[in-house]
Amino acid sequence: MTTEKDIYYTKDIPVPETPPPGEEPAPWKRTRIIGKRVPRVDGYERVSGTAVYPSDVILPNMIHGAILRCPHPHAMVKKVDISKAEKMPGVRAVITGDSPEADLMWPYSGEVRTKLFDPHCRFEGETVAAVAADTPYQAWDAVRAIKVSYDVKKHLVDETEALTSEVSIHEGGNKVGVQTHHRGDVEKGFAAADAVVAASYRSACEIHTPIELHGCVANWDGGALTLWESTQGVYSVQSGVAEVLGMPLSKVRVIGHYMGGAFGSKLQAGKYTIIAALLARKTARPVKLFLSREETYLAVGNRPPANMTLKAGVKKDGTLTALDFTCTGASGAYPAGGTALVDWLIRDLYACPNVRTECTDVYINAGPARPFRAPGHPQASWALEQMMDALAEKIGMDPVAIRLKNVPDISQGRDRPYTTTGLRECIAKGAEAFGWETARKAAEEHNRNGGPIKRGVGMGSCVWFVGGGGPPSTVVIKLFSDGSVNLNMGASDIGTGTKTVMALVAAEELGVKPEVIQIENADTGTTQYATPSGGSKTVPTEAPTVRNAAIAVKQELLKMAARELDAEVSDLRFDADDILSSKDSSQKVNIKDLSELKKRGVVMGVGYRGPNPENKSVNPFAAQFCEVEVNTHTGEVEILRFLGTNESGRVMDRLTFDCQVLGGITMGIGFGMTEWRALDHGQTGKMLNKNWHDYKLPTALDVPMDMTSVPIEMPDPEANNTGAKGLGEPVTIPTAGAIANAVYHATGIRMTDTPINPITLNRKFAEKEG
Template identity: 70%
Template sequence: MNESERNIYYLRGIPVPETPPPGKDPAPWKKTDIVGTSIPRVDAYERVSGTARYPSDIHLPRMLYAAVLRCPHPHAEVMNVDTSAAEGMPGVRAVISGITSDTDFAWWYSKEIKTKIFDPLCRFEGEEVAAVAAETAYQAWDAVRAITVEYKVLPFIAEESKSLDSSSPLLHPNGNTAKTDKYSRGDVGAGFSEADIVLDETYRTECELHMPMELHGCVASWDNDRLTIWESAQGVYSIQSRIAEILGLPLSKVRVIGHYMGGGFGSKLQPGKYTVIAALLAKKTGRPVRLFLTREETFLAVGNRPPATMQLKAGVKKDGTLTALEFSCIATGGAYPANGTGLVDWLVRDLYLCPNVKTETKDVYINAGPSRPFRAPGHPQAAWALEQMMDALAEQIGMDPIELRLKNIPSFSQGREGNPPYTTTGLRECLSEGAKAFGWEQARKYSSGSKENGHVKRGVGVASALWFAGGGNPPSTAVVKLFSDGSVNLNMGASDIGTGTKTVMTMIVSEELGVKPEMVQIEYADTATTQYATPSGGSKTVPTEGPAVRAAALSVKQQLLSFAAADLKTDESSLTLRGDEVISMKDPLVKVKIHDVTGLKKRGVIVGVGYRGPNPERKVVNPFAAQFCEVEVNTMTGEVRIIRFLGCHDSGRVMNRLTYDNQVFGGITMGIGLAMTEARILDRDQTGKMVNRNLHDYKLPTSLDVPKEMKSLPIEKPDDTANTIGAKGLGEPVTIPTAAAVANAVYHAVDVRMMKTPITPLQLCQALEKGGKEGSK
């Protein structure tokens, strides 16, 4: 390879950021050349060509297909399982159940209560009863249908409001309360007495299902005592540790490969029983086994956003000062402890300045699938309550809803002990800049005066949010390798769940080394060959992995400069990297090509290891948001059409505007689902079974359900205190305020408060008939 060809690895003429001495943190980036630009994803080719191999595409030689028999009742005891007919069917290679000897492994949804992989007591519809491995998927299902099970059907609970009734059956010996949490600051009684206006309302959000497009499942394969799992997962190490613990294997003997995965939204942070079942079937047959659930099964057994009923009482003075907030919530994480009320009071505690706050949350059991974390756990529910309440308070005191919010913006986290300050908060700008970009004032006037449209009314609404986490945290280890030809390899354990992690990390390496993004090859999401990382969730992947990747790239630079200093017989602090050369900042004639650096040539590769440093002490790193929307409501039919949406977000530094905007629109789309179309429906009065367990009856938003106009306005405040890349999380805040913004816009249009999700003609046209905005009919 000649000189000029080698040079194509590097961007010409771009000065790379300075290289700090080893052991010192780098200065924050000032002007960036790669970070912050809009570049297409580094793995876009694979995703559009179909060469990206998702776990459900894995096809190993001699691989069997597995299927699971699930309990059809919400609460039942398995009395007998007869698998004899199934075992003799064509293609069937193994059948396992609670009565076969090789399945006695513990399982837990959370550590408090242990159950079994095939537990004789089924506490929700869809609990695993038996499983089959066969030569084809069709044969596996034939065999599942041929298994006969004798159940003793037990009374069930399908509504959290009935869980604590004395007549309700007990799901667990210690009663049906999973947990109760209380929080208090100040004196709410005093706060309410100071208020000019006190409102007390009850809100409800329905149970929402994750429904990533790739189903849940894995391929499991044994080589003697080593288990390899290809799983559709948000993090390979979290799968590894849990499976090793359940099966009693050393971590080194469990290899989990993640690579591409088709969405998770929190439901794939952990393995499922399916992972264990695939491993057991593979062990029993001595062959690789693929077990991916059917869509119907994923409605029952792999998590949800818990339904929540929330009571919120709020007091405000005429000048807009919030005096007290009192919040109580009953929610359910399903049939096992699963944090059904996790963070559901957080926005009430932390979003607005308020000296007197009291919250109480109660998580109770019902006979339904356990919840799993769902994109910003607790937050969209709380926003539905709090942000509608803010609107209602603003109306009562005759203040614009944005102004009321602006009057109550904190600079510190009141919900945490000691009121630690936020490293940065852009909430004020999200609201004010967003309002400008949206044309709030004009739209607010135009909409409320839109009588000329006859029975179709327009309204605009706003809601704001913060996300509890989003700052990232240690641990994370990343490795950057510089090869002797100057090309670069990045090795990290984190998964790219569709947020563009690989692309952003590539950009960081590119920024530091000046190497072209497309010349950085990434190895990732494999416990055997890549570094430890926590799963991608909590909007923490970029702020967690990014600093580790930057540190690894810096380490490479430091070593390279040190080697070059030896060649150039100069001090390494006088050197910098420019293009494919190490060059003296004092004398441009003193330089050496990267591939000519002796130390690199000798060693063959420079390995830079980077670790995620600690977060700033006594400070809180949170992203902030405000979203605005305009709706049209047909007052004769209750139809709501969302005309436009603006997402205005402070997530620190914008790493890649293209993927950033995509996240914003995606979060809004999911929020529209919560607001408008999605709800799990259980046959509460008869059988307790879920009736809408398919993607027709459980309605995810389509391209026609999102507004034609979607805009994103980043409030870019690089957060240099938070971490060395200045970025905060984005993936979750983008979906928090959406549903509430829609509800506020509907109210503005027709004066009807949507206390419950989803907003459909089912609710709205009855409410409108009872009386909405005057003259609306």
């Protein structure tokens, strides 16, 4: 238990100065808690199991929902016979496309809306009907008892065949759209090059598959709906549900205090959210509807496959002269950003005057994509980082050196300066910390001895498209009469440590210890508006807002003290829990003794997120280095070690910072080595590996023991008043490309397609032997 006297830090570290109202606070010069290794404020609850996640919610009289999904990748629903299902024990409601209450339009994208239960099923896993029953087992039994007649249509599941296929998924063909970018003159650039390399690359479709399944508990109270949803953004779910159901925002309350992962697949309401609400309304019971693992593989998003070509020109000194990039990606069955941001690294990461990109997004009969941790970036990184190494080899240059040669001065993709860029430091300091040169030489020396185990060292670097956050955000901080604090914000903590970081910000600014801060978050009924936690923007969006709210509290306390001491606010300052006059140190009052505070019981400060700097781009940067061993007998790859450098402005909590880096590398290992969506191409078009065994996530043994996070700390005074930039996405961008480069260094084999595993390596060995 924290006792009262423990609330504040000791008096030897000053509380940050309080700016007058309307003035921006100065950057923190020295921090007492920000940047330290602080464990999660909710670590005990999460680890002990007392944290109530949406999937843990049990309400009185609650029943259970389940969804019948189309088993074919492309089919028309002809008839749905629910007569047997309706009569089964425990079944309280069955809804289909014929149910009047389900006659709603679902916005698959801004332009494309379909009926909630659309008879035209364009992907395996599309919703056909839903059931609510007393137990989940009864609900599933009833789902299986529904008889559906389908008119099974020809399907298309290979995105490379989309533009020539006879199958037309939507009227007007299978092209979702083409995005292009041109700058300079690519042909001139190639003409000026001393070496030109061209190659094709492919990254396979990756599925989010977070630990907590997608779903919610829905409960109606009169005309008001409450949803406990596993989501990255309660306000986003609120507006989505209100729109589809035609309800005022005020009548939709969404709660998501804890949630068990998402990686971009829970940024919005799902069809399942609407279906749960409809079932709950029809049965007048709370309905819990969480998808099965299999459903989440089919229907709630993916990182789309990327089929890329990249041609690059370079001068002998390593200067890039031209980059020419194409990509075909697949939105899936509906427009969903099948090539979103996939050319951003080509446009922005390395200095190059002549760039051309063309990205073609197509429809296939598979589940729609959703943003997936750094959308587009790991795909492009897979191509670009391998290309940089190929160019380096061609001109006899070191991979680190060629990248350092091409560090841009500005954000070329936007033609405006970065506020700060640590790209050069990430590469150079990372190489130093990793022991790049020694490791490269040692590996080459090792490989000369001729054994079957080859060693290789590789690296890659990155920028992330955004990462500066921005308005809007509103945060409320309440300080109680004993000096303890309540922090109220709308943002979700998606497992990244948002609550912990925000507690540190409030603690830093108020001088209190983080453990006396109670956090309420992610509830549209009781917390303030926030955008979803995604895009590596939660810290740079919410942290400055929290700081502003804390400052507002301090300003209010200073006003109270000024009245109490009959002094001027401008003469007063904080010293732990005392407020004293700079002019006369005998003029002093303890916060807990402020009579106004005692009377009111609480001081409330409201913080708003200010604007981002104009005409500048706020971006985080990273580089990663790894060493691998390849068994040339078997194609097994063992990653011996990984090191990640990240420049994300100020380090807020060193522990959550390192967790992000190690987690990002782990996910990148999955992208590069173990994960791929297998569709039954040429036969049924169905997904073959929609479970956690056949869809292989990296296990503890696939990830090296030796992983190091090296922060490149450069507080960014222009980005926001905390100096922090985003981190959650750059940590996973360069991983797979770095591994591919290390495998090449070890074997001389370019693994142009993900994943790198014994299957694909043995195929390459066989090709090599002819």
